[in-house]
Amino acid sequence: xxxxxxxxxxxxxxxxxxxxxxxxxxxxxxxxxxxxxxxxxxxxxxxxxxxxxxxxxxxxxxxxxxxxxxxxxxxxxxxxxxxxxxxxxxxxxxxxxxxxxxxxxxxxxxxxxxxxxxxxxxxxxxxxxxxxxxxxxxxxxxxxxxxxxxxxxxxxxxxxxxxxxxxxxxxxxxxxxxxxxxxxxxxxxxxxxxxxxxxxxxxxxxxxxxxxxxxxxxxxxxxxxxxxxxxxxxxxxxxxxxxxxxxxxxxxxxxxxxxxxxxxxxxxxxxxxxxxxxxxxxxxxxxxxxxxxxxxxxxxxxxxxxxxxxxxxxxxxxxxxxxxxxxxxxxxxxxxxxxxxxx
Amino acid sequence: xxxxxxxxxxxxxxxxxxxxxxxxxxxxxxxxxxxxxxxxxxxxxxxxxxxxxxxxxxxxxxxxxxxxxxxxxxxxxxxxxxxxxxxxxxxxxxxxxxxxxxxxxxxxxxxxxxxxxxxxxxxxxxxxxxxxxxxxxxxxxxxxxxxxxxxxxxxxxxxxxxxxxxxxxxxxxxxxxxxxxxxxxxxxxxxxxxxxxxxxxxxxxxxxxxxxxxxxxxxxxxxxxxxxxxxxxxxxxxxxxxxxxxxxxxxxxxxxxxxxxxxxxxxxxxxxxxxxxxxxxxxxxxxx
Numbered sequence: 001x002x003x004x005x006x007x008x009x010x011x012x013x014x015x016x017x018x019x020x021x022x023x024x025x026x027x028x029x030x031x032x033x034x035x036x037x038x039x040x041x042x043x044x045x046x047x048x049x050x051x052x053x054x055x056x057x058x059x060x061x062x063x064x065x066x067x068x069x070x071x072x073x074x075x076x077x078x079x080x081x082x083x084x085x086x087x088x089x090x091x092x093x094x095x096x097x098x099x100x101x102x103x104x105x106x107x108x109x110x111x112x113x114x115x116x117x118x119x120x121x122x123x124x125x126x127x128x129x130x131x132x133x134x135x136x137x138x139x140x141x142x143x144x145x146x147x148x149x150x151x152x153x154x155x156x157x158x159x160x161x162x163x164x165x166x167x168x169x170x171x172x173x174x175x176x177x178x179x180x181x182x183x184x185x186x187x188x189x190x191x192x193x194x195x196x197x198x199x200x201x202x203x204x205x206x207x208x209x210x211x212x213x214x215x216x217x218x219x220x221x222x223x224x225x226x227x228x229x230x231x232x233x234x235x236x237x238x239x240x241x242x243x244x245x246x247x248x249x250x251x252x253x254x255x256x257x258x259x260x261x262x263x264x265x266x267x268x269x270x271x272x273x274x275x276x277x278x279x280x281x282x283x284x285x286x287x288x289x290x291x292x293x294x295x296x297x298x299x300x301x302x303x304x305x306x307x308x309x310x311x312x313x314x315x316x317x318x319x320x321x322x323x324x325x326x327x328x329x330x331x332x333x334x335x336x337x338x339x340x341x342x343x
Numbered sequence: 344x345x346x347x348x349x350x351x352x353x354x355x356x357x358x359x360x361x362x363x364x365x366x367x368x369x370x371x372x373x374x375x376x377x378x379x380x381x382x383x384x385x386x387x388x389x390x391x392x393x394x395x396x397x398x399x400x401x402x403x404x405x406x407x408x409x410x411x412x413x414x415x416x417x418x419x420x421x422x423x424x425x426x427x428x429x430x431x432x433x434x435x436x437x438x439x440x441x442x443x444x445x446x447x448x449x450x451x452x453x454x455x456x457x458x459x460x461x462x463x464x465x466x467x468x469x470x471x472x473x474x475x476x477x478x479x480x481x482x483x484x485x486x487x488x489x490x491x492x493x494x495x496x497x498x499x500x501x502x503x504x505x506x507x508x509x510x511x512x513x514x515x516x517x518x519x520x521x522x523x524x525x526x527x528x529x530x531x532x533x534x535x536x537x538x539x540x541x542x543x544x545x546x547x548x549x550x551x552x553x554x555x556x557x558x559x560x561x562x563x564x565x566x567x568x569x570x571x572x573x574x575x576x577x578x579x580x581x582x583x584x585x586x587x588x589x590x591x592x593x594x595x596x597x598x599x600x601x602x603x604x605x606x607x608x609x610x611x612x613x614x615x616x617x618x619x620x621x622x623x624x625x626x627x628x629x630x631x
Contacts, residue, residue, distance in 0.1 A: 059469050085368065085471035095462035099391045111383045112472040114368035114376075122364055140394065156466070160366045 007072045007086070007163040012037040012195035013058065015076075018067035020053055020219075027053045028064070029219040035197055035212070037163075040190055042210030043199040044317075050219040051199035052092065055168050058197070059089045072164050085113070088157030092169040092199075095153060096141060102128060102152050103137040109156045120159075127155040131185070147178025154185065165189065167198040171205060183208055203317060207231075215321060222321050230317075238316065239283035239293060242306035247277065255300040256281050259293050283309060368471070377479065380472045384480025385487070388454065392488060402450065402488070406443035406496040413439060413563060414503050424568050429596045433507070436500035437590040438562030443496050444521055445557055445582060447489035448528025452536030452545045454481050459540060478621055482529040489525045507593040517592040520606060524585045527610045530617045537624035562586050581609035 013035040020028040028050045035041040043051045056062040058069055060080035069076040072086040096105045103124050110120025128137045131151045141149060150170065157165065170186065171179040186209055190196055200206050206213045207227045215223040215230070223230060239260065243252050253270045260268050260281040271280045283289065287309060297304055312320070371379060392399055413421075413435045422431035455478075458464045467477050497505070509517065535549050559569070559577050566577035577583060584606035591599035 056465075061465055061468050081471055084469060087469070089466070089469040091462055091465060095466035097387065097391070097463060098461060099394050100387065104387075104390060108383060108387050109466075109470065112380060112467070112470045114371070114471065115366065116369055119364055119366070123366065126364065160368070 007037060007195070009073045010037060011035060011070075012164045013041070013069075013071050013197055015054075015058060015069035016067055018054060018057055018064050018069065020057065020062065020064045027219050028057075030067070031216065031219070031221055033058075033197070033214060035195055037195050038190070038193050039211040040186075040196040040198065040209050042206035042213045043197065043216060044201070044203065044206045044213055045199075045216040046201060049216045051216060052168055053219075054216070055089075055166050055197065055199055059087060059166050060084055085160070086162055086164060088159075088162040088165045090150075090154045090157040090165070090167050090170060092172055096149065096156060098141045101138050101140055102133050102144070102148075105141070105152060106156060106159070110159050113159050115159070123159055127158060131155045145178070146174055147181060150174060150178070150182060151185065154182075158189075163193075163195060165194050165196045167196060169199055169201065172201065179205075203311070215317065217321075231311075233320070237283050237286055237309055237311055238280050240278060240280045240306070240308045240310065241297065241302075241304050242276065242278045244303055244305055245277055247303065249274065249277075249279070251300070252279055252302055255297065255302060259296050260284070262289065262292075278306075373473070377473045377476050380476035381480040381483060384467075384476055385483040388481055388484030389487060392484075402447075403492050403495055405446070406439060406492060407499050409442065410436060410439045410496060410499055411503065417563070421564055424565055426596070430504070430506065430594070432500075432504040433594040434590065434596070435563060436497075436503075436505040437593060438560075438586050440493060440496050440500065441521065441524065441582070441586045441589055442557045442562055444489055444493055444525045445528050445553060446550075447485060447492065447525055448530075448532035449535070449545065449549055449553060450488060451481055451485045451529040451532035452539070452549050453532075453542060454485065455533060455536035456540060456542045456545050460542060474625065475622060478530075478533050478625060482526065482533060485529045485532070486522070486525055489529075490522075493521065493525075508595050509593045513592040516603065517589045520585060520589050520592075520603060523607065523610050527614050527617070530614060530621055533621040534617045534624060537621055556580065556582055560586060561590075581606060581613065584609060 011034050013033060015031065015033045018028050018031045018033075019026075031050065031054055033041065033043075033054065043054060045051050053062065057064045057067075058071055058076060060076060060083050063077065071083050074082045074086065076083050097108070100108070106124035106127055107117075107120045110123050111117060113120075115123060125134075125137075128134050131154070133148060133152060133155070136144060136148060141152070144152065154167075154170070167186065171182050174182065183205070186196065186198070190209075196209075198205075198209060210227065213223075213225065213227055213230055214221055223233065225233075239256070241252070241256065243249075249272055253272055256279050257268060257270050260270075260283055262285060268282055273279075283293075285292070290309060294307070297307075414432060418431050418435065421435060425431050425434060455464075458467075458477075458481075464477070468474065507514075532549075535552075536545055539545050539548055559573055560566070560580060560583040561577065562582070566574050566583070569577050584602050587597055588599055588603035588606045591597055591602065
């Protein structure tokens with residue numbers, strides 16, 4: 001059976017110098033992206049960084065002001081219709097018909113991919129089963145949970161088993177469990193040979209799924225590499241303590257610095273948030289050094305209301321890479337991205 | 344929804360590959376593709392109609408409400424303006440029926456604004472389908488809906504004293520004009536919906552623009568009874584021509600004369616502008 005379009009080239013996605021201006025806002029200032037076939041590229045950045053604009057250009061939804069792009073070996077700007085037949089797009093805002101049933105949605109998408117009615121129905125049944133939605137197939141989407149809706153949206157982008165998949169913030173707004181489910185699904189797709197470009201605001205998501213991570217900010221790429229390379233650049237884990245109001249912050253800061261240096265002379269900086277009375281310092285010793293740290297804080301006579309060891313948040317990634325924090329409020333997952341050990 | 348349905352088994356079962364199906368697309372010519380895509384999308388729009396009952400009742404009841412209000416509140420007053428032997432009920436019912444058809448065009452505006460809001464527009468754009476059919480499919484579905492609501496309005500009209508006199512040829516011609524009006528207004532609605540973009544803007548600005556056009560006309564009262572400075576517009580605007588030609592065909596008053604042809608001419612002219620305009624607005628949306 002001729003069941004899957006194959007793409008044999010080395011890079012399923014290749015884009016150079018993408019530029020786009022909306023009115024007076026330069027959304028993209030020359031972005032290069034290349035994704036080896038069969039791998040996952042994570043496009044990481046805060047809201048408004050240019051992630052979605054990049055995806056919209058590569059999926060033919062938006063014409064750039066400059067640059068070149070090829071998806072599955074097809075020129076995106078010269079031959080957008082053929083590109084559309086080779087890609088799947090699953091959006092940040094689940095783009096499915098809320099009033100139709102899950103099955104009606106998939107049959108409609110199948111027919112719009114030019115399958116015969118019969119093939120579209122059979123394909124819809126098949127995908128519903130694979131995404132564990134058979135029981136909900138004939139229910140209106142209004143009754144679906146966020147996770148179910150997102151899975152249906154993803155199923156809709158897999159109708160013709162496209163070799164290249166674009167996922168625009170696939171787990172934004174999902175609860176942790178649905179997020180994990182979605183990650184497992186994406187990993188299966190990749191294991192099967194699909195090339196994926198995904199955008200995310202979550203460091204943890206890029207860490208888990210992406211072979212390569214590209215960090216964008218203000219329409220520009222500010223860092224790229226594997227998750228390990230980026231983490232090395234960021235200096236590992238952070239130790240954070242909160243102290244009661246009225247505590248001498250200098251004393252607390254110096255104590256924390258001494259703990260983090262652990263007798264060495266490393267150049268470290270302690271971040272102090274005077275409003276929340278929170279102090280954060282890079283902490284190379286990791287969880288092994290925690291007991292020692294607690295003891296030293298106690299010996300210094302510091303009263304502690306909160307104590308945690310965690311990986312850098314997206315905010316700290318940006319602070320490190322750009323010298324400025326993300327300008328948009330990143331809610332939920334970004335802050336919860338690290339492992340938290342409460343004392 | 345049970346928790347179980349959220350669990351994805353550990354074995355990799357979500358291969359996008361189909362085990363048994365041929366996923367090769369059918370090959371179709373450009374025109375056949377536009378038509379088949381449009382029918383798929385029209386079907387989708389019509390599936391939505393009975394599931395949005397509150398909205399469906401709204402669009403069905405509004406013309407009936409207009410009909411009953413004008414029939415019983417202004418009927419007597421309008422009768423006094425009629426030439427001897429002409430029924431004000433006949434006069435008003437046709438005006439309100441055609442007004443309902445014009446308002447029906449706003450369903451297209453609302454539908455497109457809703458699709459844009461729900462993100463479906465982008466989904467459709469990312470599929471290897473003909474883009475024109477996103478608009479044509481919507482227009483065809485709204486045409487079917489308008490046929491449904493208009494039929495009900497006419498039936499209620501018959502119950503409250505509407506007594507058409509036209510023969511079968513008159514009816515055929517009148518239905519042709521009404522259908523063409525509905526089709527044109529739906530394309531105008533498409534342009535308005537794509538221009539205004541949001542449901543809220545369509546509801547406020549869209550209807551504010553359409554409302555006066557249906558009132559400064561022959562729909563409810565003969566334009567001779569309007570203020571002098573409004574008469575020129577009221578007597579010659581396309582909505583008046585559509586109402587008067589339908590009215591003349593169905594009830595014998597006023598004389599149809601060449602009004603039917605003038606109405607069709609206007610509608611063709613409007614269509615020539617709003618169809619390409621809608622397609623242009625639809626394409627342009629993508630870049631903004």
